[in-house]
Amino acid sequence: MPKLTIEELEKLREEARKTTFIREQGQFRAKINVHMGTCGLAAGARHILNAFLQEIEKRGLTDVLLTTSGCAGLCSREPMATIEIAGQAPVKYIDLTEKKVEEIFEKHIQGGEIVTAYALGIGSEKTDLS
Amino acid sequence: MAVEKEKLYRVHLMVCAGTGCVSNHAFEIKEALEKEIKRRGLEKEVKVVTTGCNGFCERGPLMVVQPGNIFYQMLTVKDIPYLVEEHLLKGRPVKKLMYQPPEEKTPVPVLSEINFFKKQVLVALRNRGLIDPEKIEDYIARDGYKALVKALTQMTPEEIIHEVTISGLRGRGGAGFPTGLKWQLVRNAISPDNEKYLVCNGDEGDPGAFMDRSILEADPHSVIEGMLIGAKAIGATQGFIYVRNEYPLAVKRILIALDQARYYGLLGHDILGTGFDFDIRVVRGAGAFVCGEETALLASIEGRLGEPRPRPPYPAEKGLWGKPTCINNVETWANIPVIIDRGGKWFASIGTATSKGTKVFSIVGKINNTGLVEVPMGITLREIIYDIGGGIPGGKKFKAVQTGGPSGGCIPAELINLPIDYESLTAAGSMMGSGGMVVMDEDTCMVDVARYFLSFTQDESCGKCTPCREGTKAMLDILTRITEGKGTEEDLGLLEELADTIKEASLCGLGKTAPNPVLTTLRYFRDEYIAHIQDKKCPAHVCRSLNVYKIDPQICFEKGHGCDVCRRNCATDAIIGSKGEAHKIDQTKCIKCGVCFDVCHFGAVKVE
Amino acid sequence: MIEAKVSDILNRYARDESSLIAVLQDLQEEYSYLPREALEQISKEMNVPLSRILSLATFFKAFSLKPKGKHPINVCLGTACHVRGAQLILEKFERELGIKTGETTQDLLFSLEAVRCLGCCGLAPVVMVGEEVHGKVTQTKVPAIIKKYKK
Numbered sequence: 001m002p003k004l005t006i007e008e009l010e011k012l013r014e015e016a017r018k019t020t021f022i023r024e025q026g027q028f029r030a031k032i033n034v035h036m037g038t039c040g041l042a043a044g045a046r047h048i049l050n051a052f053l054q055e056i057e058k059r060g061l062t063d064v065l066l067t068t069s070g071c072a073g074l075c076s077r078e079p080m081a082t083i084e085i086a087g088q089a090p091v092k093y094i095d096l097t098e099k100k101v102e103e104i105f106e107k108h109i110q111g112g113e114i115v116t117a118y119a120l121g122i123g124s125e126k127t128d129l130s
Numbered sequence: 131m132a133v134e135k136e137k138l139y140r141v142h143l144m145v146c147a148g149t150g151c152v153s154n155h156a157f158e159i160k161e162a163l164e165k166e167i168k169r170r171g172l173e174k175e176v177k178v179v180t181t182g183c184n185g186f187c188e189r190g191p192l193m194v195v196q197p198g199n200i201f202y203q204m205l206t207v208k209d210i211p212y213l214v215e216e217h218l219l220k221g222r223p224v225k226k227l228m229y230q231p232p233e234e235k236t237p238v239p240v241l242s243e244i245n246f247f248k249k250q251v252l253v254a255l256r257n258r259g260l261i262d263p264e265k266i267e268d269y270i271a272r273d274g275y276k277a278l279v280k281a282l283t284q285m286t287p288e289e290i291i292h293e294v295t296i297s298g299l300r301g302r303g304g305a306g307f308p309t310g311l312k313w314q315l316v317r318n319a320i321s322p323d324n325e326k327y328l329v330c331n332g333d334e335g336d337p338g339a340f341m342d343r344s345i346l347e348a349d350p351h352s353v354i355e356g357m358l359i360g361a362k363a364i365g366a367t368q369g370f371i372y373v374r375n376e377y378p379l380a381v382k383r384i385l386i387a388l389d390q391a392r393y394y395g396l397l398g399h400d401i402l403g404t405g406f407d408f409d410i411r412v413v414r415g416a417g418a419f420v421c422g423e424e425t426a427l428l429a430s431i432e433g434r435l436g437e438p439r440p441r442p443p444y445p446a447e448k449g450l451w452g453k454p455t456c457i458n459n460v461e462t463w464a465n466i467p468v469i470i471d472r473g474g475k476w477f478a479s480i481g482t483a484t485s486k487g488t489k490v491f492s493i494v495g496k497i498n499n500t501g502l503v504e505v506p507m508g509i510t511l512r513e514i515i516y517d518i519g520g521g522i523p524g525g526k527k528f529k530a531v532q533t534g535g536p537s538g539g540c541i542p543a544e545l546i547n548l549p550i551d552y553e554s555l556t557a558a559g560s561m562m563g564s565g566g567m568v569v570m571d572e573d574t575c576m577v578d579v580a581r582y583f584l585s586f587t588q589d590e591s592c593g594k595c596t597p598c599r600e601g602t603k604a605m606l607d608i609l610t611r612i613t614e615g616k617g618t619e620e621d622l623g624l625l626e627e628l629a630d631t632i633k634e635a636s637l638c639g640l641g642k643t644a645p646n647p648v649l650t651t652l653r654y655f656r657d658e659y660i661a662h663i664q665d666k667k668c669p670a671h672v673c674r675s676l677n678v679y680k681i682d683p684q685i686c687f688e689k690g691h692g693c694d695v696c697r698r699n700c701a702t703d704a705i706i707g708s709k710g711e712a713h714k715i716d717q718t719k720c721i722k723c724g725v726c727f728d729v730c731h732f733g734a735v736k737v738e
Numbered sequence: 739m740i741e742a743k744v745s746d747i748l749n750r751y752a753r754d755e756s757s758l759i760a761v762l763q764d765l766q767e768e769y770s771y772l773p774r775e776a777l778e779q780i781s782k783e784m785n786v787p788l789s790r791i792l793s794l795a796t797f798f799k800a801f802s803l804k805p806k807g808k809h810p811i812n813v814c815l816g817t818a819c820h821v822r823g824a825q826l827i828l829e830k831f832e833r834e835l836g837i838k839t840g841e842t843t844q845d846l847l848f849s850l851e852a853v854r855c856l857g858c859c860g861l862a863p864v865v866m867v868g869e870e871v872h873g874k875v876t877q878t879k880v881p882a883i884i885k886k887y888k889k
Contacts, residue, residue: 002393002394002395003394003395004394004395004396004402005402005403006279006283006402006403006404009270009275009279009394009402012267012270012394013270013271013273013274013276015135015136015267016136016267016268016270016271017271018136018138019136019137019138019139020142020260020261020268020271020272021271022139022140022141022142022196022197023142023144023196023197023260024260025199025242034221035221036219036220036221036222037220037221038220041219041220049140049175050174050175053138053139053140053175056138057137057138065197066140066197067197067198067221068140068221069221069222070220070221070222
């Protein structure tokens with residue numbers, strides 16, 4: 001689409017932001033932290049991570065940040081992820097599967113409703129990256 | 131250049147590919163990262179992005195991991211597999227590759243928490259480390275060309291000039307002329323055929339300054355957008371970017387950026403469908419310092435000898451091919467889009483009463499954290515040298531800082547609390563210049579520094595006017611004499627007299643400011659001149675004719691056991707002795723290169 | 739051979755005087771100096787007196803009328819490099835190569851130049867060999883740098 005109009009420039013900007021927003025230091029509406037310790041990885045944390053990534057990409061979101069951290073300490077319940085909606089207490093989800101990720105994303109991140117069936121509890125120790 | 135839909139990655143590795151890091155093998159790091167990412171099957175999750183200069187050149191090669199803003203430094207290829215496994219696979223940032231301030235026990239993981247970055251305010255360098263300079267989409271994502279849209283659709287030329295005027299922006303190339311006023315003059319100037327030109331001066335010649343290079347390499351579109359806005363304000367249809375030929379990467383990046391802007395119709399005819407036309411041509415300099423002077427630069431664009439001519443008429447009236455021409459430097463242009471986007475008032479809220487906004491400085495020389503920084507005007511020298519720069523290496527004493535390149539002067543340690551703005555630097559006998567700050571410690575000889583700058587201007591004088599051509603030669607001869615221990619006290623008076631004449635009578639800025647380094651060193655470091663003249667000594671042991679190298683036989687024998695390393699490294703076989711015995715220097719053969727001093731592990735070599 | 743190359747360079751630009759410096763830069767890049775016969779051809783084809791071309795060729799530092807070595811060595815003498823001992827580095831190169839600054843070795847392998855600021859002040863003192871930048875150079879590192887390009 002060479003030779004942009006002003007509207008096309010704004011559209012291009014929006015598109016470009018969908019992949020570069022992760023470099024920004026600002027506030028995010030939600031943060032997802034997937035725990036990637038040795039046991040997490042063995043339990044399939046990479047698949048969980050990619051499932052979250054796909055959800056964000058599919059929806060073209062630029063206000064949801066996906067990060068990783070080391071072992072969360074509860075090795076028997078991996079894969080785990082912590083989800084933090086800005087201004088609310090973080091929620092830890094355990095025994096994740098790709099299917100659960102889809103549901104959690106839709107209900108919790110998009111809808112603001114905690115999926116208590118998969119949640120370990122509310123509140124979390126701070127990690128390095130979050 | 132078709133636009134492909136970009137994939138979303140969870141991590142971007144922002145690898146610095148500024149000139150400093152590249153010469154520290156940044157591209158080898160990039161290759162190693164890509165290889166390891168692939169080996170680990172992370173290629174769909176992690177992307178390597180090359181950015182322009184990050185600024186912390188001392189610690190290169192550098193990489194910042196986003197999200198998280200985790201800063202890695204001094205990377206080597208063999209660190210990469212571990213880094214990828216730990217940080218990218220297992221989510222554990224690697225502490226040993228992070229920056230650890232010398233005075234602290236733990237590393238600082240996050241870039242914005244590191245002292246070097248903490249006090250910086252980024253305006254001209256707003257996209258530093260956050261975009262790939264060869265991708266216009268990255269620039270657009272960070273509000274690029276938003277100010278252009280505003281200027282083209284919502285503002286009249288007068289309103290644009292008004293905004294720049296109230297911002298208080300002054301030329302960042304040296305003289306500090308108010309940019310808004312310059313634009314108004316060019317707008318008002320009458321051109322018989324309505325042709326007006328715009329020039330970006332990227333002939334950054336001041337030794338010790340590399341901010342323009344960095345901006346052109348890291349964020350070329352910020353300059354292009356600034357010029358487009360300027361073109362609308364003054365009514366120009368053609369622009370030129372004059373870049374030093376010594377900056378091949380800057381030339382390459384700006385050419386790519388121009389092509390991309392043209393592709394999207396951000397340059398050329400009917401820009402963004404608004405009916406506005408403008409284009410830019412790149413002109414490479416050919417290695418003449420004087421071409422940084424505006425009339426010489428214009429002559430060189432026209433294909434003539436880069437010699438200055440008397441002003442008036444100023445280029446604003448009669449510039450390129452006799453047409454009104456607006457010349458601003460790279461950093462000035464890069465500030466324009468932000469001023470239009472956020473408003474002149476916002477810009478004016480940063481800085482001091484007469485110096486608004488921020489300024490980019492390169493801090494180099496005898497300083498721990500060499501690199502490029504952007505700080506608010508009015509910041510003190512102390513904050514730059516100690517808080518940001520991390521002080522002087524090796525516990526040496528800070529002696530002076532040289533600002534303004536060959537046109538500037540040396541500011542002594544006593545003035546460490548000096549606020550940095552146009553006026554206070556001028557009052558101290560120096561000038562803002564383009565923003566080079568060369569830090570000097572107790573081992574720097576101020577007479578040698580003065581001689582160095584005079585040899586520079588003498589060498590670069592175009593030879594057109596006598597005061598500059600002959601005057602700087604005469605001053606250089608005297609200074610050389612003094613550094614060789616052959617000076618007399620009358621020489622100091624003569625230097626001052628010559629300096630006055632050269633300042634008064636030279637044709638252009640090069641000559642008019644050439645004596646400044648001598649005058650400031652005479653003002654603040656007269657005792658060093660006296661030491662050279664009366665005692666025939668160079669207190670800093672820099673002026674070689676006055677140095678004598680000797681080996682302390684006791685230290686050499688007792689501590690070093692006559693290790694022989696000095697003799698093996700001596701260029702002229704001036705060192706006598708063999709392994710196991712104390713060595714000695716034959717003064718008739720010694721050329722005083724100082725290698726023996728550098729290589730001796732035991733401090734046995736002394737210089738007097 | 740040269741004639742075709744020069745025509746090729748001339749065709750990249752409009753044949754007016756404002757292109758003259760760019761033409762000379764391309765020529766310099768191609769041959770690492772400005773061959774006399776090429777300058778004569780440019781003079782004829784662009785209809786510019788040879789004296790004017792020579793005045794440009796001798797004014798600007800980027801141009802050389804003599805052939806350069808295969809590996810041009812540029813020792814930076816910018817301020818930052820100067821205070822970190824660049825002059826001594828330059829002299830070390832002179833001694834190691836057996837030539838003075840501005841000269842070329844007999845085997846046409848190296849030529850040695852002093853330049854004013856390469857803009858890598860963070861790595862001072864800096865030496866550029868061809869396009870490659872070497873930072874934090876010391877006198878003792880000089881022989882190894884030369885050796886690297888001798889192969």
